[in-house]
Amino acid sequence: DAGVIQSPRHEVTEMGQEVTLRCKPISGHDYLFWYRQTMMRGLELLIYFNNNVPIDDSGMPEDRFSAKMPNASFSTLKIQPSEPRDSAVYFCASTVDGLSYEQYFGPGTRLTVT
Amino acid sequence: KQEVTQIPAALSVPEGENLVLNCSFTDSAIYNLQWFRQDPGKGLTSLLLIQSSQREQTSGRLNASLDKSSGRSTLYIAASQPGDSATYLCAVDLGGKLIFGQGTELSVKP
Numbered sequence: 209d210a211g212v213i214q215s216p217r218h219e220v221t222e223m224g225q226e227v228t229l230r231c232k233p234i235s236g237h238d239y240l241f242w243y244r245q246t247m248m249r250g251l252e253l254l255i256y257f258n259n260n261v262p263i264d265d266s267g268m269p270e271d272r273f274s275a276k277m278p279n280a281s282f283s284t285l286k287i288q289p290s291e292p293r294d295s296a297v298y299f300c301a302s303t304v305d306g307l308s309y310e311q312y313f314g315p316g317t318r319l320t321v322t
Numbered sequence: 323k324q325e326v327t328q329i330p331a332a333l334s335v336p337e338g339e340n341l342v343l344n345c346s347f348t349d350s351a352i353y354n355l356q357w358f359r360q361d362p363g364k365g366l367t368s369l370l371l372i373q374s375s376q377r378e379q380t381s382g383r384l385n386a387s388l389d390k391s392s393g394r395s396t397l398y399i400a401a402s403q404p405g406d407s408a409t410y411l412c413a414v415d416l417g418g419k420l421i422f423g424q425g426t427e428l429s430v431k432p
Contacts, residue, residue, distance in 0.1 A: 212365075239418065241420075250422055250423070250424045250425070251411065251413075251420075251422040252422075253419055253420060253421075256418060256419070258418070263418065264418070264419060299365060299366070301366075309371070310356060310368040310371050311356070311368065311420065312368065313358075313365040313366040313367070313368075314365055315364060315365045316364075316365050
């Protein structure tokens with residue numbers, strides 16, 4: 209398996225623009241997670257899905273952030289409008305079982321908002 | 323609120339040394355604890371997962387222990403190598419939700 213795939217790997221955009229980050233989980237994994245990593249706050253869980261249904265979105269910082277999982281092999285994280293403080297590395301991860309198994313992380317998308 | 327702390331924040335050792343990385347957490351109601359490795363500019367790689375009912379896990383030169391009652395975990399690396407240089411993160415699982423420590427940046431000098 210190719211592992212968790214994220215695109216783009218790097219994104220530079222101007223404040224106010226819409227940003228869409230994409231993730232393809234490992235085939236057969238029922239759980240998908242979106243994380244954000246910054247120097248100040250470390251790694252934080254934003255939202256996670258089980259069988260394409262959002263389970264916990266308490267980590268989503270503001271209404272400007274939204275995430276969808278239209279099918280088992282694709283998820284998006286959208287920021288609209290983007291702000292400089294959204295600059296971070298965004299990771300997607302997936303796992304077979306949310307409670308007992310390792311989470312497999314993608315390579316991340318480095319977002320820079322100017 | 324669950325908080326995860328890792329000490330030290332950075333560590334530099336000569337090649338061949340055995341070393342211990344520490345992780346502490348405030349709430350013992352966890353499902354499991356995981357140790358990850360992160361190389362600069364890369365994603366996270368899972369190293370070891372310890373279920374809440376287990377005391378330790380081993381993989382090659384790595385050994386992780388878990389003491390839920392005291393809220394502590396350690397990652398022991400035997401015979402360190404320059405290729406072990408990376409940031410090591412621990413995370414506690416609250417039931418599908420990982421809470422991460424800030425990591426320990428390890429540098430192994432040849």
